[in-house]
Amino acid sequence: MFKKRRESLLEAARKNGCNIVASATPQNIFYTTGFWGDGTVIIKEDGTSLLTNPLEGERAKKQAKDCDVIVSKIGKSLKDLVLEHISSKGKVCFDDVKMSLQFSIKEALKDNVIFDPNLFYSVRRIKDEEEIANIAQAGRIADKLYDYASVIIKPGIRERELAADLLAKAIKSGCDLPFYASTQNPIIVASGPNASFPHADLTDRRLSDGDFVTIDLVVRFNGYVIDTTRTFALGRVCDEAKKVYEIVKSAQEIGIKTAKPDVVAEKVDKEVRDIINAKGYGEFFVHGTGHGVGLDVHEPPSLRMNSKEVLQKNDVVTVEPGIYIPNKFGIRIEDTIIVSKGTEPFTKFPKELLIL
Ligand code: GLY
Ligand code: MN
Ligand code: MN
Numbered sequence: 001m002f003k004k005r006r007e008s009l010l011e012a013a014r015k016n017g018c019n020i021v022a023s024a025t026p027q028n029i030f031y032t033t034g035f036w037g038d039g040t041v042i043i044k045e046d047g048t049s050l051l052t053n054p055l056e057g058e059r060a061k062k063q064a065k066d067c068d069v070i071v072s073k074i075g076k077s078l079k080d081l082v083l084e085h086i087s088s089k090g091k092v093c094f095d096d097v098k099m100s101l102q103f104s105i106k107e108a109l110k111d112n113v114i115f116d117p118n119l120f121y122s123v124r125r126i127k128d129e130e131e132i133a134n135i136a137q138a139g140r141i142a143d144k145l146y147d148y149a150s151v152i153i154k155p156g157i158r159e160r161e162l163a164a165d166l167l168a169k170a171i172k173s174g175c176d177l178p179f180y181a182s183t184q185n186p187i188i189v190a191s192g193p194n195a196s197f198p199h200a201d202l203t204d205r206r207l208s209d210g211d212f213v214t215i216d217l218v219v220r221f222n223g224y225v226i227d228t229t230r231t232f233a234l235g236r237v238c239d240e241a242k243k244v245y246e247i248v249k250s251a252q253e254i255g256i257k258t259a260k261p262d263v264v265a266e267k268v269d270k271e272v273r274d275i276i277n278a279k280g281y282g283e284f285f286v287h288g289t290g291h292g293v294g295l296d297v298h299e300p301p302s303l304r305m306n307s308k309e310v311l312q313k314n315d316v317v318t319v320e321p322g323i324y325i326p327n328k329f330g331i332r333i334e335d336t337i338i339v340s341k342g343t344e345p346f347t348k349f350p351k352e353l354l355i356l
Contacts, residue, residue: 001130002066006032006043008123016114018093020044022086025095027295028120030223035064040082044090051085053078083108095120121300125292126314131224132338135293135316138226139336139346141173142217146230146349149215153232153356158204163189166217175219180297188216188229195231195330198287198322209235212245212329218297227293227318228347229334233355244281244323245331245353251275252333252351255289255303255319259339265307272321273305281323290318293336315339 009021009032021043023029029050030036032043039052039060048067052060057071072081079101086092092109094102096117105113127135145166152165166187170177177186183199190200191207195214207213216229231245255272269289276285288304293316301309303317311317317339322332335345 001128002032002034002048004128005123006048009043009119010045012119012123013093016093016116016119017091018114019090020086020092021094021119022082022092023095023120024082024097024101025120027223028095028124031120031124031295033064033067035060036223038078040078040086041067042082042085049085051078051081079104086113093119118300124294125300126312127294127316127338128314131294132314132316134222134224135226135336135338136346138175138219138221138224139228139348141170141175141221142219142226142228142347143349144173145169145217145219146215146347149230150232150354150356153207153213153234155208155234156206158206159189159191159194160202160204162207162213162215163187163202166215170217170219175221178218178220178225178297180218182298186218186297188214190214190216190330191234192329193327196324196326196328198324198330198332200330207234210237211235212237212241212331214330214332216332216334223295225293225295225297226336226346227297227320227334228336228349229320229322229332230349230351230354231331231333233353235355237355241329241331242353244325244329247276247279247281248321248323248331248333249351249353251321252319252335255321256335256337256343256345259290259303259311259317259319259337259343260341261311261313261339263311265301265303265309265311266305268303268311268319269305269307272319276321276323284323284325285321286324287320287322290320290334292317311339313340 024040037056092113191213192211211234251272290303292299320334324330
């Protein structure tokens with residue numbers, strides 16, 4: 001598996017005139033060695049090295065597969081070790097790195113290095129069997145979390161309590177919690193007017209009769225992320241919110257049906273947006289329809305207006321329309337799906353409006 005991924009990366013790098021691939025990004029190190037942490041992976045035609053520091057040395061030796069693990073001496077910088085190993089013959093394609101490291105590498109290698117953050121993304125986009133199995137397992141756990149949410153959602157429970165219970169259950173179920181830049185917390189629990197912010201912060205608000213409650217779960221299993229949202233209703237909800245729920249639901253269904261191999265990503269967004277526009281809620285659908293998911297929560301391709309990326313078999317993407325009425329309520333339904341002839345969401349929890 002790692003062999004195949006490394007070969008694909010070298011093949012992609014050759015198109016850039018390079019014969020060495022390197023990365024200092026934990027996701028990319030994990031993708032090519034099985035170790036997630038600090039270090040730099042260097043992939044050459046004749047073998048792969050993982051350079052790391054004493055802090056990570058023992059864990060890296062235990063976890064990294066089919067590569068030489070080289071640990072810097074205590075007190076010696078990892079950067080020097082990288083420069084020693086990378087300044088061999090050839091041209092290196094490095095993914096995006098910290099400016100300080102980029103500067104030193106450029107100074108040492110001059111024209112024999114290029115920096116290309118898209119190289120790994122272009123290969124990582126199409127998921128292999130093992131990756132799909134991990135995302136599917138994350139999806140099964142998310143379904144269990146929604147089952148649990150539907151039991152514990154009650155008037156009076158605070159958003160923070162609900163999130164804490166879900167986080168605890170996620171961790172006990174074998175999940176890790178990914179970071180992503182747009183929110184401070186990987187689980188969004190947003191109720192009532194707070195749900196009109198797509199990326200709502202957690203609050204101490206107590207849920208009450210008549211609320212819609214959005215639960216956006218981002219959990220990781222064995223490195224791989226599922227990103228999914230369900231919106232629940234509590235008690236006597238108003239007719240407008242019920243109507244909006246049905247609009248979001250049909251828009252999401254169309255999005256999933258449209259996301260097939262060879263479809264241009266903007267078409268998925270358009271089909272979804274057309275439904276919401278036709279019902280008069282276009283101005284309240286304030287984000288793109290979806291994004292790629294994998295080792296990152298947000299990765300290529302982007303399913304938004306003007307996205308010319310062509311969907312491919314085994315892309316894993318979200319479809320997540322939402323309608324957000326300021327100061328009133330917000331509703332989003334999101335699944336992570338695999339793009340294939342018969343596109344299937346990884347999460348099976350029902351999407352019919354559940355009034356608790
Ligand atoms: N959970 C953030 C998003 O749906 O993109
Ligand atoms: Mn989400
Ligand atoms: Mn998402």
